[in-house]
Amino acid sequence: MTNHISTHWIGGMAFESNNPSGIDLKIDAGPEDGGEGKGYRPKALMLTSLAGCSGLDVVGMIGKMKLDVDKFHIEIFAELTDEHPKYYHKVHLEYHFYGKALDEKKLQRAVDLSVDKYCGVMEMFRRFAEVTTENIYHKE
Template sequence: MKATIDWTGNVSFKATSGTGHEVQIDGPPDHGGQNLGPRPMEMVLMGLGGCSSFDVMSILQKSRQDVTACRTELEAERADAVPSVFTRIHLHFIVTGRNLKENQVKRAVSLSAEKYCSASIMLAQGGVEISHSYEIHEAA
């Protein structure tokens, strides 16, 4: 896996993935940025959410659950001192579908957290306290 980061001025950068996708990263105005994109640590948090959501949806689809929507809300706390690393992250999955089985949703979230989500496992091994919850909604 590869990526490149190109400085675009002030505290703004263009990140390009090895697959050619681009994301603008920028800082807040009080740090010289123009708020044109997410902050680097927001990218880490979004990466974790994407990784875990990918796993959960894959597991639910393989278990033939009729999922119509899945939203993952993440909340993180960071250390007050430099480096301002993540200390706690909570992922809350909101899964919507038809006749979803709670045991399948619980299993998918647990498997992602404990076995499949590389980002989650890497952050946890680095000392970040990661927790998960979920809720199930019946599709209209």
């Protein structure tokens, strides 16, 4: 399967990129790099993609497993290399689950399935970074 996007320069340091969903996305450098900071930074967009990919997997499994979760979010902490071209060499994902009756064992299984089997973006990251994960349970 081949994916295709078009990315167009719209002036300054900004670009607009299409998406198969039909929603356009703006990419821009920060003021420190000559941009206006009015769009996603490319490296941050990679982390957003990672969180989105794994998050979709986990939420799908929460539904299939009929788990009681009130809120869920993912925090990512990533370290760039010192030398150019700078890339993420360490990436840590925190999966935060909130609820009164969290089934920690099943939630861990949902995260493990995403990390080890389903999330293609996670697999891509593993090709260039040390990726670690952690589940944090907030019992309300």
